[in-house]
Amino acid sequence: MTAALPQALPYRHVLTVPAMGAAVRIARETTELVLVECGVGLRHPSTGPALLILAELVTNAVRHAAAVTPTITVTYAYGPGVFAFAVHDRHPYRPPLLRAPATAPGSGLATVTELTAELGGTAVVRGDADGGGKSIWITLPL
Template identity: 80%
Template sequence: MPYRHVLDVPAMGRAVRIARETTELVLIECGVGLQHPSVGPALLILAELVTNAVRHAAAVSPMITVIYAYGPSGFAFAVRDRHPYQPALFGALATAPGSGLAMVVEMTMELGGTAAVQADADGRGKAIWITLPL
């Protein structure tokens, strides 16, 4: 995906609002109207992933990075932190139905998208990537 934008935010409660507002601006820059049916769910998914990073990774990852990519095939974003734990995204559907992570996976699949965890090269962090068709 050719268009890329990176946002670094402190792993604090306000990170969710900043990431959500930035996502709206990025979507507008990409020509995606905020009334597009995938935008609301995408913002909810992003907010859940940033919230998880703040709650579970802040002690070892004082900064969270949100990476955005856009191209003709869709919109992608990743929430990256430096905590080494890598959640089993699809395992959450079976082991923790109703959890925030299970909701992320369910909504992504309902939108025809993909979800993946990508480990950092040094193994000390990860990014959770969501790709959605638009």
């Protein structure tokens, strides 16, 4: 799939939540609102998988990064035919997304990469300029 870079998509929304368990629910509910606001119905075939992917990424950030990052940021971007979102934390570890299904089948990251691929989307880890954190960007066609 050739998708627009998330930075070039015209619609943006940013959510910052404390790195705690409630972050998953808040991020999921916000994602539903953003999708509706962008004109993507909750019954769209990509909505359920997108919500699961987001929940897995936020859960991972809470579980593995909360000790070093007080907040998690979710950035949403939307344009014609494309919905993208990123989960950002300040933990320096950058998970290898391309090997996730092979190294830990059934894990959260394996689920993320498998669902993203099934939807024809892309998953990319982008490190912060200072090396102290990262964002995992998911781009899905609509």
